[in-house]
Amino acid sequence: MKKTFAVGFRHILIIPATLLTMGIFIKTASAQNNLYSPIPLTNFTEISDTLSDKDIPTGQGGFARDYSVKLEKGDNLSIDLSSENFDSIITLLAPNGTTVAENDDGPDGTSNSLLFTRITETGTYIVRVRSFGETGVGNFKLKVTKLLPVK
Numbered sequence: 001m002k003k004t005f006a007v008g009f010r011h012i013l014i015i016p017a018t019l020l021t022m023g024i025f026i027k028t029a030s031a032q033n034n035l036y037s038p039i040p041l042t043n044f045t046e047i048s049d050t051l052s053d054k055d056i057p058t059g060q061g062g063f064a065r066d067y068s069v070k071l072e073k074g075d076n077l078s079i080d081l082s083s084e085n086f087d088s089i090i091t092l093l094a095p096n097g098t099t100v101a102e103n104d105d106g107p108d109g110t111s112n113s114l115l116f117t118r119i120t121e122t123g124t125y126i127v128r129v130r131s132f133g134e135t136g137v138g139n140f141k142l143k144v145t146k147l148l149p150v151k
Contacts, residue, residue: 050137064129065128065130080106091130093128095124127144
């Protein structure tokens, strides 16, 4: 009788413990998926936003904010980033995470950023806005423009 009770009691404990462990794993996995969520750019207009110390730390004392944008092979892009609050850097990352193009200072001699590039692969790209070094946080304007092909 004692052995039957012990075996039955063990089964009663194993099932809830297994379900609890599975629940914790599923909750952890879903929480990890929510940690990184780039802001979608759905239309190509100028946006005003703010880089803050709640954004992605760069490891160099600054912060970064990511935007996702769907692009087609052959698209020609202009990406313009300006801020009066920090020295800006703009980076375009390919769907596989590699850097397509990056610019620190624009051609006008300011610390604003401007880059031009042609897309070689259709997919979702990341436009990363970040501050140079420890230059900080603040307001910025970002404009992603699809340029018309030359005819």
